[in-house]
Amino acid sequence: xxxxxxxxxxxxxxxxxxxxxxxxxxxxxxxxxxxxxxxxxxxxxxxxxxxxxxxxxxxxxxxxxxxxxxxxxxxxxxxxxxxxxxxxxxxxxxxxxxxxxxxxxxxxxxxxxxxxxxxxxxxxxxxxxxxxxxxxxxxxxxxxxxxxxxxxxxxxxxxxxxxxxxxxxxxxxxxxxxxxxxxxxxxxxxxxxxxxxxxxxxxxxxxxxxxxxxxxxxxxxxxxxxxxxxxxxxxxxxxxxxxxxxxxxxxxxxxxxxxxxxxxxxxxxxxxxxxx
Amino acid sequence: xxxxxxxxxxxxxxxxxxxxxxxxxxxxxxxxxxxxxxxxxxxxxxxxxxxxxxxxxxxxxxxxxxxxxxxxxxxxxxxxxxxxxxxxxxxxxxxxxxxxxxxxxxxxxxxxxxxxxxxxxxxxxxxxxxxxxxxxxxxxxxxxxxxxxxxxxxxxxxxxxxxxxxxxxxxxx
Numbered sequence: 001x002x003x004x005x006x007x008x009x010x011x012x013x014x015x016x017x018x019x020x021x022x023x024x025x026x027x028x029x030x031x032x033x034x035x036x037x038x039x040x041x042x043x044x045x046x047x048x049x050x051x052x053x054x055x056x057x058x059x060x061x062x063x064x065x066x067x068x069x070x071x072x073x074x075x076x077x078x079x080x081x082x083x084x085x086x087x088x089x090x091x092x093x094x095x096x097x098x099x100x101x102x103x104x105x106x107x108x109x110x111x112x113x114x115x116x117x118x119x120x121x122x123x124x125x126x127x128x129x130x131x132x133x134x135x136x137x138x139x140x141x142x143x144x145x146x147x148x149x150x151x152x153x154x155x156x157x158x159x160x161x162x163x164x165x166x167x168x169x170x171x172x173x174x175x176x177x178x179x180x181x182x183x184x185x186x187x188x189x190x191x192x193x194x195x196x197x198x199x200x201x202x203x204x205x206x207x208x209x210x211x212x213x214x215x216x217x218x219x220x221x222x223x224x225x226x227x228x229x230x231x232x233x234x235x236x237x238x239x240x241x242x243x244x245x246x247x248x249x250x251x252x253x254x255x256x257x258x259x260x261x262x263x264x265x266x267x268x269x270x271x272x273x274x275x276x
Numbered sequence: 277x278x279x280x281x282x283x284x285x286x287x288x289x290x291x292x293x294x295x296x297x298x299x300x301x302x303x304x305x306x307x308x309x310x311x312x313x314x315x316x317x318x319x320x321x322x323x324x325x326x327x328x329x330x331x332x333x334x335x336x337x338x339x340x341x342x343x344x345x346x347x348x349x350x351x352x353x354x355x356x357x358x359x360x361x362x363x364x365x366x367x368x369x370x371x372x373x374x375x376x377x378x379x380x381x382x383x384x385x386x387x388x389x390x391x392x393x394x395x396x397x398x399x400x401x402x403x404x405x406x407x408x409x410x411x412x413x414x415x416x417x418x419x420x421x422x423x424x425x426x427x428x429x430x431x432x433x434x435x436x437x438x439x440x441x442x443x444x445x446x447x448x449x
Contacts, residue, residue, distance in 0.1 A: 004277055004294035004340045026338060033297065033336040034317045041295040049341050073330070097412025098384065100318060102330040103337070185411030186319055 003044030010053035010133070013160060016046050018135045021157035027069055028103030030096065031112045054107065054162055057081065062168055065131075068107025068161040072119075076101065084168050085126065087177030087194055091119045097185040107161045110146070113153045113217065116188050120147075120218035122177050124210035125194035129165045134158040140165075147217040172205075173198040176272055179212075180264050181255075189213050190256040191264045195272040202233045202275070209240070209272065214250040214265050221269070223247040228273055236273035241266045281342045283308070284352030294340025299323045301339045302349060310350040310379045314414070321413035324380035325349050331387040333412075350379035353386055362386045362430040371426035373417035381413045381423060389431045396435065402428055 003023065007013035017025070023044035026032055048054065054069035059080045066075065075081055076092035095101055095109075095118045109117045110130065128143040132155060143164070146153050155161065169175050179192035192212040198205050209224045227243040228236040250261035280289045283306060290305045302308045302325070311334060314322030318333040325334045326348040353360040362385045365371070372378045388394060388409045394402055406427045407420065415423065 002293050002295045002340075006341075006343070026341070029336045029338055029341070030318055030333075033338060036295065036297055036335075036338070037300070037316070041293060045294050045338060045340055047338075047341050096318065097321070098388070098409050099321060099324055099331050099333045099412045102327075102332050183411075185408070186414075 002041045004047065005044070006047040006049075007051060010051070010162075013046065013048065013051060013053070014133060014135045014158075017160055018158045020044050020046065025111065025160065027105045027108050028071065030100050030104040031108060031114075048107070048160070054160070056163075064166045064168060065163050066106050066166065067163045068110065069105050070107075071102060072096075072104050072106070073098075073101040075106065085166060085175070087122050087175045088119065088126065088166070091122045091177050091179075091194075094118060094179060094184055100186075106164060110143075110164065111153065111155065111161055113147050113151050115150065115215060115217050116192075116213045117218065118179060118189065118192065118212070121192055121194040121210035121212045123164060123166075124218055124220050125175065125177070125196045125208045126166050126169070127196070127208060128167075131162045131165060132156075132159045133162050134160070138162070144220055150216040169196055170198070172200065178268055178271075180268070188255060191250075191261050191268060193265065193268045193272070195269070197228075197272065199233070204228045204231050204233065204236050204273065207273075209269060211244075211248065211265055211269070213256075214248045214261055219248075221247050224269055231273075233273055234275045237270040240273045241270040244269045277340060279339050279343045281344065282346045284348055290339065292339060294338055296339045297335055298325070298327070298337040298339050298342055298347070299334040301342075302334060302347075308349050308351050312376050312379055314376065314380075319414070320377070320380075321384060321410075322377050322380040324384045324413065326383060326387050329387075329391075331384045348383070350383050353382060360386050360430075361433045362389060362427065365426035365430040365433075366423070369422045369426035369429060371423040373415070377413060377415045381410065381415070384410055384413050385423075385427045385430065389427065389434045392435050394428070394431045394435060399428070402431065406431075 005016045023046045024042035026045050027048045054067040056067040058065040072092040072095045082089045109119045123143045130141045175196045177194040179189040181187045181189040195209045197207045209221045212218045224240045224243040227239040244266045250258045252258050312322040314320035318336045323334040406424050
């Protein structure tokens with residue numbers, strides 16, 4: 001018998017999580033329900049769908065906090081996210097399609113931690129910080145330390161993901177995101193990348209660059225970040241290309257080949273630092 | 277567990293595992309077989325229903341999550357003998373071939389036009405928008421040309437007056 005709890009509030013959610021660490025944390029179900037009849041039923045379901053405590057977007061001057069239960073549809077349509085965090089809105093709009101965006105959540109992407117999670121390179125490039133909670137209290141984890149391996153994270157067995165805190169990029173920082181796949185909707189990406197590049201004129205003073213689908217988890221490519229610092233746009237593109245080449249070791253799989261992924265990743269990152 | 281949900285305007289109660297899919301409850305328990313299973317992975321959109329005002333893949337929804345929720349299936353689009361504008365347009369434009377994807381397309385398109393998501397734009401923009409909004413509904417027999425024609429025809433009929441009100445009717449749960 002599969003247990004089921006739809007908590008009224010965060011306290012009940014955390015208490016249920018602590019009492020049943022083996023239960024499935026289910027929000028929109030777009031990952032966890034795939035092929036459900038052919039998989040063993042979970043011991044129980046902790047239903048987090050539209051739990052108000054994790055379903056919000058809070059905006060301040062420096063930070064946008066997005067609840068883990070916020071759907072990608074809500075992220076994509078939020079006027080402040082669209083205006084000030086374009087790459088996140090753009091990624092949200094290309095996650096699955098309408099039906100998936102209506103159900104899939106930020107917390108689901110972060111918790112499942114697939115190497116091909118569409119939003120994850122954006123969270124890395126924007127230097128997000130996650131806030132998690134348990135009955136023991138709350139803690140914050142820089143997102144760049146969150147993924148510990150293939151689909152594994154720092155989340156402890158009694159914890160829930162509350163929200164992501166995203167620093168709003170300043171006026172001198174341009175942010176970008178791009179994914180490459182068979183088609184824009186639905187298909188799982190072959191390569192994706194995101195960057196936040198701070199410029200003084202055309203001089204790169206600082207950059208964060210992230211790639212997805214080229215390693216067992218989404219990665220920051222610090223070799224690129226070091227290579228472009230102090231360079232002018234254009235020059236920086238060639239430095240970035242060389243750094244990507246040395247830094248990543250993508251694999252062959254059903255969706256693409258290592259060689260294709262490597263070439264596309266180089267082009268993608270180089271384009272982030274081109275003049276346009 | 278016991279789940280009571282509203283399906284096509286009527287309250288329905290089922291007793292089953294919370295892990296059972298909404299798709300299977302609709303087809304097996306409620307005998308509403310208009311909703312089709314294509315891939316079972318949320319890729320094809322054949323099982324699209326409207327849940328609390330939004331088009332979703334019913335193969336990815338656990339029935340446990342549906343207590344007190346509102347569902348509209350393809351059987352709920354028509355009013356008696358009167359087809360929904362989207363259904364009429366699909367017929368008029370010939371926007372169907374084998375039919376397996378058609379219920380999902382009709383439900384998704386009806387949801388999109390009722391919410392006013394296509395908007396009052398020029399034809400080229402509207403076509404691009406329809407293709408994006410229906411990107412989660414895959415047809416493997418025919419092209420999408422006639423389907424897009426139908427959705428635009430229905431949108432032109434519905435959007436404007438009724439559409440704006442429809443979006444406001446969608447209450448968060």
